[in-house]
Amino acid sequence: MHFPITPLIDFLNSVICFFCAFKLYRSYQHEGKEKVIKYFYKAYKAMVVAYLFFSMPRLIIPHDSFILGTGFIMAHVFLFLAAAYFLMITVYILRPNWHRIFFWIFLVLALGAIILSVINLNYPVYDTSTGITNWNIDHLVGLVITILFALVLVPCAVFYYYQGLKSHDDTVKVRSLLIATGLILLMVSAYTYYSADTQVKALVSDLFSFTALLTIFFGVYYKRNTNLKNLIQKI
Amino acid sequence: MVVRYIMVVVIAAITMLGYQVGFDYHIPGILIAVTIAFIFNLVSSFLYTNFNYPRWWPYAGIFLDMIIITFIVHFTGGVESVFLILYLLQIVGTNVHFSRLAGPLNLIFGATLFIAMIALEQKGILPHYSSNIVPYGLYQNLKFIFLASLTLVVFMGISAYRSGYVVHSLQTVEEKFFKLNEELIRTNKAMSENNRRLRELDQMKTEFISVASHQMRTPLSAIKWIIKMIMDGDLGPLSQEQKDLLAKGYQSNERMIALINDLLNVSRIEEGRFQYRMMRMSIEDVIDKVLEEMRSDIRSKHIKLRYGRPSTPLSKVSIDPQKIHLVLQNLIDNSLKYTPSGGRVEIGLNQKNDELIFSIKDNGVGIPSSQRDKIFSKFFRADNVVRMQTEGSGLGLFIVKNIIEAHQGRVWFESKEGLGCTFCFSLPFEKHLAKVPTVQKFEQFIQKI
Numbered sequence: 001m002h003f004p005i006t007p008l009i010d011f012l013n014s015v016i017c018f019f020c021a022f023k024l025y026r027s028y029q030h031e032g033k034e035k036v037i038k039y040f041y042k043a044y045k046a047m048v049v050a051y052l053f054f055s056m057p058r059l060i061i062p063h064d065s066f067i068l069g070t071g072f073i074m075a076h077v078f079l080f081l082a083a084a085y086f087l088m089i090t091v092y093i094l095r096p097n098w099h100r101i102f103f104w105i106f107l108v109l110a111l112g113a114i115i116l117s118v119i120n121l122n123y124p125v126y127d128t129s130t131g132i133t134n135w136n137i138d139h140l141v142g143l144v145i146t147i148l149f150a151l152v153l154v155p156c157a158v159f160y161y162y163q164g165l166k167s168h169d170d171t172v173k174v175r176s177l178l179i180a181t182g183l184i185l186l187m188v189s190a191y192t193y194y195s196a197d198t199q200v201k202a203l204v205s206d207l208f209s210f211t212a213l214l215t216i217f218f219g220v221y222y223k224r225n226t227n228l229k230n231l232i233q234k235i
Numbered sequence: 236m237v238v239r240y241i242m243v244v245v246i247a248a249i250t251m252l253g254y255q256v257g258f259d260y261h262i263p264g265i266l267i268a269v270t271i272a273f274i275f276n277l278v279s280s281f282l283y284t285n286f287n288y289p290r291w292w293p294y295a296g297i298f299l300d301m302i303i304i305t306f307i308v309h310f311t312g313g314v315e316s317v318f319l320i321l322y323l324l325q326i327v328g329t330n331v332h333f334s335r336l337a338g339p340l341n342l343i344f345g346a347t348l349f350i351a352m353i354a355l356e357q358k359g360i361l362p363h364y365s366s367n368i369v370p371y372g373l374y375q376n377l378k379f380i381f382l383a384s385l386t387l388v389v390f391m392g393i394s395a396y397r398s399g400y401v402v403h404s405l406q407t408v409e410e411k412f413f414k415l416n417e418e419l420i421r422t423n424k425a426m427s428e429n430n431r432r433l434r435e436l437d438q439m440k441t442e443f444i445s446v447a448s449h450q451m452r453t454p455l456s457a458i459k460w461i462i463k464m465i466m467d468g469d470l471g472p473l474s475q476e477q478k479d480l481l482a483k484g485y486q487s488n489e490r491m492i493a494l495i496n497d498l499l500n501v502s503r504i505e506e507g508r509f510q511y512r513m514m515r516m517s518i519e520d521v522i523d524k525v526l527e528e529m530r531s532d533i534r535s536k537h538i539k540l541r542y543g544r545p546s547t548p549l550s551k552v553s554i555d556p557q558k559i560h561l562v563l564q565n566l567i568d569n570s571l572k573y574t575p576s577g578g579r580v581e582i583g584l585n586q587k588n589d590e591l592i593f594s595i596k597d598n599g600v601g602i603p604s605s606q607r608d609k610i611f612s613k614f615f616r617a618d619n620v621v622r623m624q625t626e627g628s629g630l631g632l633f634i635v636k637n638i639i640e641a642h643q644g645r646v647w648f649e650s651k652e653g654l655g656c657t658f659c660f661s662l663p664f665e666k667h668l669a670k671v672p673t674v675q676k677f678e679q680f681i682q683k684i
Contacts, residue, residue, distance in 0.1 A: 019280070019281070031683040034683060036680050164681075169682070171682070203251075
């Protein structure tokens with residue numbers, strides 16, 4: 001049996017998301033329980049579960065296509081939930097009164113996509129000789145899911161880029177640019193993931209998602225703590 | 236920390252790429268090595284942010300890095316590996332981030348690991364993962380591995396020495412910098428203390444002005460109405476001479492009331508008690524009202540006033556009409572005061588880039604170029620104006636600036652001494668105002684995560 005590359009990358013993704021969720025939970029507790037931080041934390045919590053659903057079946061029962069398929073569907077339920085929270089954050093900052101409406105509209109669309117993917121489920125195949133999973137995603141399902149993720153990730157990334165560049169605070173600038181870049185990389189990862197028809201493309205999309213989450217991780221953990229800043233604070 | 240994450244990703248990506256283009260790397264071994272480095276980094280992040288980590292922990296990190304590098308070099312072809320340069324990077328990194336002793340120790344450790352690895356590969360004790368690109372058996376050629384390891388160790392030594400030297404020089408400069416900064420902090424503390432005392436005195440002065448002005452305004456108002464009654468003949472008929480004298484007294488009293496009102500406004504601004512009641516309305520209504528009130532002054536000075544109304548109605552702005560009334564009154568009054576009889580005053584109003592721009596241009600005395608910086612300061616009056624012996628407290632433009640800035644607008648002027656000046660202010664439209672909180676909300680959110 002070959003080294004399980006793609007399940008391990010997905011497992012690492014869930015570890016990264018866990019650390020992000022942990023940091024955000026602490027920020028939520030310490031920063032006066034702000035609603036918007038709670039949504040960010042919940043988005044990462046959902047992503048931890050999503051990536052566990054992606055990776056665990058392939059690490060534990062790699063030969064059972066039914067379990068892999070179920071894991072794939074369940075993972076998408078949580079990925080859509082995470083995307084809905086991301087959308088909610090952006091709308092909350094722009095128009096606080098509309099954030100719940102957008103959240104539920106997106107979840108309704110996501111429910112449609114989930115139903116579509118259950119109907120058109122092609123069971124995935126895990127190639128134990130290479131350690132790479134071929135998800136056999138139906139073309140229509142892939143297209144719908146990519147569009148749904150694009151609807152959230154692209155505007156969110158543009159919003160983070162725009163607001164980050166407008167900000168005069170260097171830490172805010174770096175953090176938001178990193179998060180925006182991570183979101184764009186996630187979009188690229190989603191596109192390659194749902195259009196992957198070879199094992200190499202599946203591996204590349206996993207590497208993209210890993211890089212994307214790592215970039216967001218840097219954004220969440222980034223703290224400019226130079227000696228000069230300490231000095232200014234001292235003054 | 237971040238560099239280690241980047242290194243992990245870059246190494247994983249390059250080895251994958253190498254594997255795809257035909258290098259026969261041992262991918263599982265490489266992934267295990269980078270995963271160990273990654274997990275160590277995650278644990279370190281967790282420890283550094285949440286606990287008092289042991290002092291040896293970062294040192295364990297740099298020695299673990301050397302082990303990981305040796306693993307990667309081993310799995311990518313040993314002495315033939317393209318990743319040998321990682322040893323040099325590690326030495327430089329250690330010198331930059333750790334003590335001067337850590338660099339040489341890491342050098343000895345890394346060189347020992349490398350030499351041990353290629354020796355064990357040469358003896359066949361460790362498997363050799365040939366890249367299938369370089370000639371077969373190069374790793375068994377003693378002359379090659381001797382020269383390769385010698386070159387690597389020598390360059391590791393040079394890197395350790397040079398980077399150590401640079402870091403030491405930087406530390407010396409930094410120490411000097413910090414000494415100077417400590418001096419600066421001490422001076423700053425002394426200045427802050429003086430500043431605090433000055434602020435206290437200023438506060439006391441403001442309170443005094445506020446109380447005194449309040450106390451004075453009541454009797455002045457009483458005097459005003461008494462004079463008015465006498466002038467109107469309520470207490471019997473007056474001679475022309477008596478009327479003239481009373482008129483002068485009445486005007487002087489009015490000036491005193493105006494000055495006290497200005498002082499009260501300034502003290503309210505400084506104490507943060509200047510209350511704004513914002514409402515969406517057209518500024519043209521306020522301009523019309525002010526011009527109507529000042530009509531007699533304009534006529535008496537024979538000033539040719541031209542008000543360039545916008546051809547299309549302007550959007551409404553969020554303003555406190557009373558405060559904007561005060562602004563317009565001050566600006567128009569200044570133009571009238573400092574423009575000679577028979578002069579011209581032009582008022583303009585237009586919309587530009589989400590902003591409403593008001594301008595008032597006169598051909599009066601203008602402002603000396605050397606005194607432009609002080610024109611919005613409290614109690615400041617330009618030399619040429621003082622020489623004219625005109626009335627004025629020097630508070631009007633200070634009040635104007637504060638009111639406009641409270642409306643999130645700007646105030647500015649252009650002037651040539653002797654030729655007149657143009658004062659302008661801008662007020663943002665609602666759409667423009669709405670953008671500001673979004674940036675602030677976003678910044679707060681990002682800062683808090």
